[in-house]
Amino acid sequence: MRWSEGFIAVDWGTTNRRGYALDASGRLIAETEDDKGILSVPKECFPEAVAELRAALGNKPLLMGGMIGSNRGWREAPYVPAPAGLRDLAGHLQWIEGENAAIVPGVSWEEGESADVMRGEEMQILGAAAAGLIPQDAVVCHPGTHNKWIRLEGGRIIRFKTVMTGELFNLLREHSILADLLWEPAAPNAAFARGVERGLAEDCLTADLFSVRARVLLGKMPRQDAASYTSGLVIGTDVRTGLKSMAAEEVVVMGRPELTSLFAAALDVAGRKSRVIDGEEAFLAGAKHLVEALS
């Protein structure tokens, strides 16, 4: 197998994986998606899970990013400390099967007592910068289970901050006393904007969350507003935290469209411009430029 003749890029997460076949010029020619995230694959079954991908996408070399490189994945790829660019990732790939498969490492950041880690977002962000989709110097907000705020300088990740916004919202929707109020999908409507304003202004999220229940019980908030308001509350809190950590007039919002639209709306409420970049496009750019950096 030769990388220059095309390869398979895999975004291999905790609960899902997406595989893409790229031709010699880096053009997407086929793709597949399933629910074989790392948690559903026993350690010894990764070779088999990879064989399935090759059966679907062609017998090519494999570049894998995301949780596949965590201690729960196929092979641990230790974090590369920030500042980190695409060449730093390329220099620290975790090679498997000789030179036919590689796992992209995550990025870590430490300063004094503080520390943070990412695994998966780095390929999108550095890929978007390498492909010119975003400036070399930028603040990027990457919504997801663990939302990241990233400071990019000269096309490298300088520092970043993770906020557990997506996971918190999912915990609330699935397991909390607010669960029966949060079944509707959140939308960037007027209730969402009110939640964002509250999240931006105040610093008692855990009190504001309970007040959603109280206000619905006492008839002060329509039940159908609760999901959007609560989403606005946690996202507004997130945006306040991110902008406090890294000041920016314009923020790049990168990720899945259903999440980037909510964060772009929240940034608008916060008086900031935003530029939305599709995470999948950025991932493919990252894979292509990373493989180019290998040769």
Place this chain on the structure above:
Amino acid sequence: MRWSEGFIAVDWGTTNRRGYALDASGRLIAETEDDKGILSVPKECFPEAVAELRAALGNKPLLMGGMIGSNRGWREAPYVPAPAGLRDLAGHLQWIEGENAAIVPGVSWEEGESADVMRGEEMQILGAAAAGLIPQDAVVCHPGTHNKWIRLEGGRIIRFKTVMTGELFNLLREHSILADLLWEPAAPNAAFARGVERGLAEDCLTADLFSVRARVLLGKMPRQDAASYTSGLVIGTDVRTGLKSMAAEEVVVMGRPELTSLFAAALDVAGRKSRVIDGEEAFLAGAKHLVEALS
């Protein structure tokens, strides 16, 4: 059945219930506890569940407080709006079985867009004030699944604020990415104090929570410190929120000993004095004084 000859007081919550038999002078003569919280009793089975209590504690009138009066309980007892004292509760009991059983209402608070509700804590707080266990004017912190901060004036609840601290910590421990770090019981040790300091000082709880994982992964925090540190983080955030909402030099901390000790330790870090009151003793005082107010 005559109330003046003694009665049964029941603290009937979501997952547990505690029953106490009091004699004519209000002295505790027997008690029972089981897991028949309201969520495990179908609506039509409450008479049977009450019969069990009488079989264990004597055939006496029944005074019930807590979630038994919620829309998911035996019979809904609408909230009494603050300011509310023990006589207000006594005047709005929800009577069942003629005059042989009564449910104590919860308390609500509204101001502008803000709203809050409590159900269960009011009997403890007002009981402690009526019995002279705490001053008539006080700030009370009542830890639990939904922690309450209460301003008491003239022995009445003037206003209060709920913080979802206990529920958040349980969600994190049971369902989150931090779950495997939080299995140890939290203790008011040095790691706890560091978490409290961080929670008191900063306002990005959802970012600080993720950093626990990052710091353990990168070897900056011993794994065995994670539970106490995280507990300190959420409790410190809670104390900051409570003290911001109602300034106090001394705070009464009321509830179960395993929780009050953590909150008292956090208040100490915040430079506040605290006085710990056992919640069960306060509940019994509330029941006794409430029944006295009936005659």
